[in-house]
Amino acid sequence: MTLTETILARFAAERIALAEVPILQPADPFLDMAGEDLRRRIFLTQSETGESLCLRPEFTIPVCRDHIARQAGTPRRYAYLGEVFRQHRAGGTQFLQAGIEDLGETDTSTADARSVADACRLLNEALPDAGLTVIIGDQAIFEAVLAALGLPRGWQMRLARAFGSADMLEAALTDLASPPKKRNLGQPISRLVAARDRAAVAGYLEKQMEVAGISPSAGRTPDDIARRLIEKAELGAVRIADDAFEALKRFLAIREPLAQAGETLRRFADDCDLFLDAALEQFEQRADALAAQQLQGASFTYDAAFGRPLDYYTGLVFEISAPSDPRPLVGGGRYDRLLTMLGAEHPIPGVGFSVWLDRIEGARKP
Structure with missing residues (x-):
């Protein structure tokens, strides 16, 4: 069975229909919402009327736009398998990508656990006995810590946007510890x-x-x-208390097996006198739902500093890798803000993941 056949069989077993979205997409949603790294890699062009277009660099935004345009009911799950296009200095520029987007499920803990489980089971079928490593992060926990520390709103927004980029987060923390000197931008x-x-x-x-x-x-x-x-x-004019800065650094250093992470986070909150109950309750409900999936052949680790620097992620973020390739084979997360940002008339929760088929093919080779 080829890898493509294996993935399509998994989608069929889950009774998820394949979404069909055009290769050529409006560029603005990607330029406005994608991370800076992805923006640099997009292939841009123009229509005859001057509209900015691009070759689709990923599937999540096109699938969500299509869902909104069709005014489809929810909850609804979409699968996809097709080419995406990204500029690279070396190697190819088009890649096969597959994934599942789960829209409108209000039981977010169940939907999150199902998304991680679907990704693990797909990889277990494609790479039997690979020994998967699943890294779990949580944008909501991070933002709850920032709010509980009493950081100014501007700093909360900057740190939240940097979450998931080690370089951006380090730069933000450096500025937070000792704000940079004002630059003379010149007039006007x-x-x-x-x-x-x-x-x-x-x-x-x-x-x-x-x-x-x-x-x-x-x-x-x-x-x-x-x-x-x-x-x-x-x-640049903001100063924060030393104890708040130290608490933030302590939080970002947390890395624990997922089964122990809830207890560690509650101990951190108690030690630093932070009220995180609502965020921690959601975290623990998701961990319990994931444990109930009884996934075999995978280890789960919570990394407090793991995230993605994209404005629309709101909670769970995860990556899955195997010993044969240090790069992630799967990336996913919860994006409850995305559909509203794309024009939905009311909030629609969403969670999903993407699979890099070329990396899996490389891992399958003897």
Whole structure:
């Protein structure tokens, strides 16, 4: 049985229909919501009418857009298998990707556990006896810690956006410990930043980019740059207590087997006098639901510093790897904000995962 046949058989066994989404997609949703690393890798083009388009770099956003456009009912699960396209300095630029998106299930603990379990079972069929390693992170726990520590809202937002990027998080923590000296941006932009006029800053930057011949879609948008400049100006004046900073570092150092993680997190909360009950209750319910799946041949570890620097992740994030390849074979997580950001009229919870078929094929070779 080929890998593709194995995956399609798994989808059929779960009675999940395959979603069909076009290869050519509107670029703006990816440019607005994807992480900076993915934005740099997108293949961009334009339609005859000047609309920015791209070759799909992943499936989650297209599947969610299609669900909204069809006004489909929920809960509903979608499977997919097809090519995605990303620029790389070395190697290929198109890859086979498969996955499952689970939309509208209000029992989030059950849906989260099912998503992880589906990914593990798919890998166990494709790579029997591989010895899977599952890393679990939680955006909601991290954000609850930031709020309980009493950090200013601006710092909570910056740290939440950096969560999952070691470099971004380290830079943010360094600035939090000792805010950087103010930079002289020159006139007139420094005056606009000082006035906290985001629209004016973005407009000024857009004009400067046009003069320099830089496409606003080539990287960060003018509005994104404006937001960051104003945010840096606001954050530079903030000082936090040493005990709050030490508590944050202690939290990020937590790495435990998932079965012990709930107890460790409660001990941390008690020691630091932090109220995290709601977030911890959700965490423990998910851990119990995952244990009830009785998954064999996989080890589960909670890493408090593991996440993804994307605005729409809201809770669970996970990766699965095997000893044969240090790169993740599967990545997934909960994205309850995504469908609203894409235009849904009401909030729709979602969780899902993607499988990198080329990596699995490499691991299957003797």
